[in-house]
Amino acid sequence: MDDLECDVRPILAGGGDPFGAIMAAVSRLVAGQRLRLIASFRPEPLYKVMASKGFASNSTPLDNGDWQVVFSPLPVSDPADPETWPDPAGYLDCSELNLTDAQNSVLAALALRLEGEVLFALFAGEPLPLYAALKAHGCAWVGDFDEAGAAYRLMIRTGRV
Template sequence: MNDLELDIRPILRNGGEPFGAIMGAVDQLARGQRLRLYATFRPEPLFQVMANRGFASDASRLEDGDWMVVFTPAAAPIDMVESRAEAPETWADPAYYLDCSELVPPEPMTRILGRLDTMAEGEVLFALLGREPVFLYPELQARGHAFVGDHDETGTAYRLMIRAGRKA
């Protein structure tokens, strides 16, 4: 199986944000297919994002100073993300529902964190998103919230339940 190649250097050179193009390419990968990414810099933040999605990364500098990164899927894909999710099936029913599926980043993160700021410890929020909120996870962890999430059956929406942690 051939690698899927994505060259984000033109996007970066024009001052654009390539994350959407990268995640779009990841969504197009066939089972077991690798992503070969070309960038103007070593994309360190992307390594953890891709690791969370079940990919190992191998970065190498090209002769012209740009970078090529090959993302290889692990043997078993990671379908569900959990953090401090002690028996989520024992959590209370969600007290709040947010449909962020039509919003563009960073609006979903802003709305979710804003709602969590108003919630009591132990209350549960259910959010429906258009994509996996990989940049939200570190914020949730830093604020002491527990969460569990996965893609719906169709793979077109991401479901996230968050149990509010103790206020600082």
């Protein structure tokens, strides 16, 4: 399948904002198709937007000073299968906090994450009261005690926080 090309250099040269054209191109992609973006600068602000839509990026400078960025769709992960989750995007040590403060810290950290991102949290014991709040926010989680049994490790995949 061919890449869909979106050359935004004319929009930029005219002083316009290419975001609408880029999102229109994204909406025309078929399953598994890549978007090849050509711009007059490296569009770093776009990387996080496209990552939240499930795309990896590969940027290449062109000989004339312009940039080509290929956005490739990431494999769809199964929220119920931790083996398909992305690597944690954040780490939170709650091992010194009481359960209420630990829960508040986790929920605050999750609110800063994009849907589908993973947070790794460490607790002094299993945070049983936290599970109801995670379920209410549409999160998935998996956890266990470390080898020594001294700390509880919890990986949380964000839902609709």
